[in-house]
Amino acid sequence: MPKRKPLAPATPSPVKPGPRTVRVEAAVPDVDGTFGDVVVADALRELSTRDPKLGELIARCGELPRIFACQEARRAKHEPNRAFRSLARAIVFQQLNGTAAATIFGRVLRCVGAQDDVLALTPDAIIDADEAAMRACGLSQRKHEYLVALARAFHPAHSDFPLSDESLEAMDDTAVMSALVALRGIGPWSVHMFQMFYLNRPDVLPTKDFGVRKGVMRLYGLRDMPSEAKVEEIAERWKPHRTLASMYMWQAADEGKSSGQMQGGDGGKGEKGKAKEEEDHWAGTKKAKKR
DNA sequence: AGTTTGGGAACGGTTCATGT
């Protein structure tokens, strides 16, 4: 096979090139203007005061729809095993192209009889599922191990201190991080997304996230991708609203991409697509059921 | 000896340059 030129992005960013001042679409109307316990407008005012560069971005973009996307998830709070399902999906999706992962997750749902009712995806269902059948869904041996371990961690009969929706809600951010990274297959990045989009914690800074780092680089005019320490240093002024600020970093990264100002660049869907997938995932959309 | 860092592997669907 002859040498190939670098591939063009596999999935072009859905953000259309256009005037830098274009506003993103308005937030969906049926929201109460809060993120977790925070009034978004107040938090954005505070962020704008403390960080003028971020303030310019906020003024230009308004309240981002992604801020409110997770409100939908909060409405479904009463559904049992939601945290388990979210984390199970995160394990299946990690390391994979979103489309491929959705295909596999759909097969897994079918395998455990949850194709028509995601509520049937329970720790019991995963523990009882036939390993060969799960592997036949396209699940790697490692991921199958992770899923079973996750199911056991949520199962009272298999864990002295079983995790649950309620216990995770009651934990502070540090405790949630400790509890979840202890599970194989769940890393800091996944926990950060879980805290942001599932628990709606207001002060989460996903320093490992490529999009956040890229957004920081762009917004603050840095020449190179900032280290995690540099991101933390810059984000000091965002406390205690680092979750919202991080969402604006994704926006900054998106704008850089759409306006062609980012140098170098990663192929494929990049942080935009990934971030969108995470929003959809943690917000509880049912994309994976489309099969 | 203990800790940190870096690189490779895993994983399936999609994209697209190249050859026929």
Place this chain on the structure above:
DNA sequence: ACATGAACCGTTCCCAAACT
């Protein structure tokens, strides 16, 4: 026009090497 197959996506784990 169609077939082929390499490259790519990104997070996590694991292991080896480097460092303290």
